[in-house]
Amino acid sequence: xxxxNFKEAxxxxxxxxxxVGDYVKLKKAGAQNFxxxxxxxxxxxxxxxxxxxxxxxxxxxxxASGDVFSFVQKVENITFPEAVRLIxxxxxxxxxxxxxxxxxxxxxxxxxxxxxxxxxxxVTFFQECLKRPEGANAREYLKSRGLDQETIARFRIGYxxxxxxxxxxxxxxxxxxxxxxxxxxFSWKEDSRQPSAVSPQExxxxxxxxxxxxxxxxxxxxxxxxxxxxxEASSQKPEAASPTIYSKFRxxxxxxxxxxxxxxxxxxxRTLSTDEKSGPKYxxxxxxxxxxxxxxxxNLDHAKEAIRKLDYAILxxxxxxxxxxxxxxxxxxxxxxxxxFTELQAKLLGRFSKNVIVNFDPDTAGxxxxxxxxxxxxxxxxxxxxxxxxxxxxxxxFIRRKGKDAYADALKHSQKYFDYLIDRARAxxxxxxxEGKVKALNHLLPxxxxxxxxxxRDELAMEISQKLGIDSSMLRQELKHAAVTRSTAQLKAPAxxxxxxxxxxxxxxxxxxxxxxSGEGHLSARDGAEEGFDPARQAQYALQSEHLHEGLASxxxxxxxxxAGPETPDAMELPKTEDDRRLLASILMHEEEELTPETLxxxxxxxxxxxxxxxxxxxxRQLLRPGLSMDERxxxxxxxxxxxxxxxxxxxxxxxxxxx
Numbered sequence: 135x136x137x138x139n140f141k142e143a144x145x146x147x148x149x150x151x152x153x154v155g156d157y158v159k160l161k162k163a164g165a166q167n168f169x170x171x172x173x174x175x176x177x178x179x180x181x182x183x184x185x186x187x188x189x190x191x192x193x194x195x196x197x198a199s200g201d202v203f204s205f206v207q208k209v210e211n212i213t214f215p216e217a218v219r220l221i222x223x224x225x226x227x228x229x230x231x232x233x234x235x236x237x238x239x240x241x242x243x244x245x246x247x248x249x250x251x252x253x254x255x256x257v258t259f260f261q262e263c264l265k266r267p268e269g270a271n272a273r274e275y276l277k278s279r280g281l282d283q284e285t286i287a288r289f290r291i292g293y294x295x296x297x298x299x300x301x302x303x304x305x306x307x308x309x310x311x312x313x314x315x316x317x318x319x320f321s322w323k324e325d326s327r328q329p330s331a332v333s334p335q336e337x338x339x340x341x342x343x344x345x346x347x348x349x350x351x352x353x354x355x356x357x358x359x360x361x362x363x364x365x366e367a368s369s370q371k372p373e374a375a376s377p378t379i380y381s382k383f384r385x386x387x388x389x390x391x392x393x394x395x396x397x398x399x400x401x402x403x404r405t406l407s408t409d410e411k412s413g414p415k416y417x418x419x420x421x422x423x424x425x426x427x428x429x430x431x432x433n434l435d436h437a438k439e440a441i442r443k444l445d446y447a448i449l450x451x452x453x454x455x456x457x458x459x460x461x462x463x464x465x466x467x468x469x470x471x472x473x474x475f476t477e478l479q480a481k482l483l484g485r486f487s488k489n490v491i492v493n494f495d496p497d498t499a500g501x502x503x504x505x506x507x508x509x510x511x512x513x514x515x516x517x518x519x520x521x522x523x524x525x526x527x528x529x530x531x532f533i534r535r536k537g538k539d540a541y542a543d544a545l546k547h548s549q550k551y552f553d554y555l556i557d558r559a560r561a562x563x564x565x566x567x568x569e570g571k572v573k574a575l576n577h578l579l580p581x582x583x584x585x586x587x588x589x590x591r592d593e594l595a596m597e598i599s600q601k602l603g604i605d606s607s608m609l610r611q612e613l614k615h616a617a618v619t620r621s622t623a624q625l626k627a628p629a630x631x632x633x634x635x636x637x638x639x640x641x642x643x644x645x646x647x648x649x650x651x652s653g654e655g656h657l658s659a660r661d662g663a664e665e666g667f668d669p670a671r672q673a674q675y676a677l678q679s680e681h682l683h684e685g686l687a688s689x690x691x692x693x694x695x696x697x698a699g700p701e702t703p704d705a706m707e708l709p710k711t712e713d714d715r716r717l718l719a720s721i722l723m724h725e726e727e728e729l730t731p732e733t734l735x736x737x738x739x740x741x742x743x744x745x746x747x748x749x750x751x752x753x754x755r756q757l758l759r760p761g762l763s764m765d766e767r768x769x770x771x772x773x774x775x776x777x778x779x780x781x782x783x784x785x786x787x788x789x790x791x792x793x794x
Contacts, residue, residue, distance in 0.1 A: 140229075141203070141218055148221050150189045150202040156224075157209050157485045159442060160184060173209055173485055174198045178515060178586075216243050220395070238778060242423075245316070249424045252309055252317045253390075253398040259301055260292025260388045260401075269293040271406050272387045279454060280534045285461045288436070292388040294403055298380035311379065318400065318419040320379040321731070382732065383417060389453050391419070394482070396435040400425040402453055414728055420736035428476040428635075431483060432456055432469040438486050440465035446489035448545070449475075449507070450529050455493075458530040462538035464545075475507040480514040491548050493521040495528045508551055512584045519548040552594055555581055556601050565602050574602055575609070632687035636740035638721050639733055640677065641688060643669035644695035645718065646729060669729045673738075682741040685748060690714055750777040 151160065151168055163169040163183065172182035172193040181195035192199040198208070207217035222229050263269055264286075272293035276286060294301070305314060314320055386403030393399050400419035405412050419425060433456050441447045448467040450456050456469035470479065483490065492507060511518050521544050523532050533541050549557070555578060563573035578598060585591045592610070599606035647670035674696060677683050683692040691714040698708050708718075753774045757767065 144218065144222055144225070144227060145189070145202060147225055147227065148189075148202045149186075150191065150205070151184055151186050153202050153221060153224065154184050154191060154205055156438075157205075158182065159445075159486060171484065171488075172196060172198065173481070176514070212246075213243050216246070245313075246424050248309065248313055249317055249422060250397050250399070252305060252313065252319070253400070253424075255305055255308070256301065256317075256319055256401075257290050257292065257390050257398050259304055260294055261290060262292075263295050264291065264293035268295055275387055275404075275406060279530070280458065281461065285457060289457055290390045290398070292390075294381065294383035294386045294388050296385040298384060299378075301381045302379055315379060316422060318422045318425065319382055321382045322379040382419075385412070386417065389457075391425070391430060391432060392435045393424075393430060394434045394438060397424075399430070400427075414730060417730075417732070420732050421740070429478045429482065431479055433460060434468050434482070436460065437466050437468050441468075441483075441486040445487050446491060447483060447487055449483075449490050449492045449494075451494045452528070452530075455529040458533050459541070462533050462541060464538075464541070470507070475510055477510060477514070480510055480516070484514060484516070488515065489517045491519045491521055491545060493523070493529055493545075508555070509581055509584045512551065512581070513586065515586060518551040520551065520554040521545060521548045522554065552581075552597065556598060560601070571602055571604055575604060633717065633721075634686075634740070634744070636737040636744075637683075637686060637688045637692070639729070639737035640673045640683075640741070641692060641695065641718065641721050643673035643729055643734055643737075644677075644692065644698075645721075646670050647698065667731055669734055672731070672734050676738045676741075680742070680745070682738070682745050686741075686744075688717065691717055746777055746780050750774065753777065 158170040160168040160170045166187045168184045169180040175196040182193045184191045203217050383403040389402045390398045391400040403417045450469050459467040559574040559577045563570045565571045595609045599609045694708045
């Protein structure tokens with residue numbers, strides 16, 4: 135069967151209503167039509183239609199249209215051949231050899247497929263390690279958290295051994311080192327004095343494994359590698375070795391993170407060590423070509439059918455909370471994995487239901503996270519309720535101590551969105567005095583502003599005025615004034631909206647220099663492998679040597695931080711303009727994630743890609759100039775090819791910049 139024939143045959147087998155229904159909640163809207171909210175733009179009423187007989191979709195709001203292949207390609211942000219492969223997998227149809235429209239498209243798809251294979255092999259390795267004697271502490275930890283074997287198997291939980299090289303040597307028999315570096319599973323140092331993490335016993339096992347044929351690093355070989363671990367082997371003193379990569383996750387319980395199709399794309403590792411040099415309590419994979427934390431919801435692959443059936447989701451904060459709630463029988467639970475909820479995550483959840491019960495930790499940090507998440511979900515027009523558990527109880531502990539029936543009752547008595555916020559405001563700012571009323575109102579105003587509907591805002595204003603004892607007309611006037619102020623602020627600070635997450639991380643790192651001088655802040659060591667981690671120095675080196683900040687919205691702020699001397703007592707004194715001060719304040723007031731070598735390396739890598747893309751755009755524009763000589767055109771074409779290669783080839787980001 136030719137490639138074209140296969141695609142046509144697959145298209146005939148693929149029911150577009152079923153495929154689209156995995157992403158959009160569809161309702162019957164005629165004999166052959168189904169409708170739902172468009173996944174490609176924000177809308178209040180459904181304008182997205184699917185025709186069951188003609189097998190095509192069309193949005194009357196944004197104009198998006200096409201067949202089942204174009205839908206999957208657009209909604210998953212993948213290439214056409216990958217969309218064909220994904221649909222074939224959904225239908226259980228064997229794939230012929232895939233052809234790509236360009237070498238670049240082929241390389242992108244090949245990289246993503248290879249990284250998925252790497253992660254699948256790593257899951258097998260970690261699962262085998264959990265079963266070995268060396269996984270006893272990990273098994274004991276999981277038992278203490280109330281997880282049985284069925285739950286451990288369902289979530290494919292594993293254990294990363296203390297050995298730094300065993301995973302690498304199990305995987306490198308099938309995958310090259312550049313791919314392993316790109317996977318996010320490994321760290322590396324350029325210090326020739328780096329200790330070896332392989333014991334003599336492990337070296338002997340690995341040497342014997344060299345006789346295996348290339349490409350046979352399957353589950354059995356990974357199991358064999360895991361079985362080579364022993365207490366005696368792990369206690370051997372390290373030997374000298376040349377600079378190389380080593381496992382990022384060591385002596386940690388590993389929780390795989392999967393996309394909504396069930397493919398493992400990253401990990402979270404919970405440390406079992408009490409040593410202060412062991413790194414953060416929870417260590418996450420950095421962003422890679424297959425993993426962007428702002429686009430993923432933990433457990434959505436397991437939960438999506440229950441969410442669709444029950445027409446609501448339970449949103450918790452942590453992975454253990456999510457696993458415990460799921461194991462208790464509430465299968466419509468998902469987690470934000472401890473990071474701030476994002477617009478992309480909201481859109482992803484909105485494919486399955488617009489109803490959500492939010493159950494974050496009730497402590498101060500958890501309450502603030504709940505308010506941020508609620509605000510974003512309101513902007514995306516979700517129907518929201520909030521569960522507030524007893525003080526000191528997160529969902530995991532609540533279920534273990536009080537049982538699933540008590541948790542079901544808590545869900546049943548969840549509060550409406552604004553009832554929760556009003557109660558919070560009244561608790562923080564007693565409204566018996568005029569000052570308390572003003573503070574409570576100022577606390578609530580930003581949340582009211584996020585409500586898209588003016589009618590709903592007016593209804594809320596009436597309810598709030600009654601509960602706070604404030605004149606409703608005055609409250610409406612305050613809302614109008616706040617809306618005007620917000621619009622003005624947005625016009626004055628366009629740069630803040632354009633600043634990427636990578637820039638924010640590097641700005642935080644540069645600003646941390648003043649913290650280190652004053653002895654403030656907590657800075658992690660790199661898995662205990664270095665004497666100390668200086669985020670400011672690492673950020674300064676990357677930015678000064680590669681000029682990655684040039685042309686960015688935050689360039690002037692970063693330059694001010696780079697120019698700062700060691701005598702500067704306060705980072706807020708450095709910005710030269712009011713906009714930069716506002717931007718720096720915004721970044722420093724939302725320091726949600728700990729600065730680690732991994733987060734900084736990921737930020738630098740992201741800026742390198744932005745830098746390369748910008749240079750590629752410049753080259754493409756220059757090629758359009760009239761009057762170019764043959765030599766100039768040839769040089770620009772070579773530059774364009776080199777930059778494209780750098781963007782596609784793992785590890786070439788740095789080489790491209792070094793060559794410039």
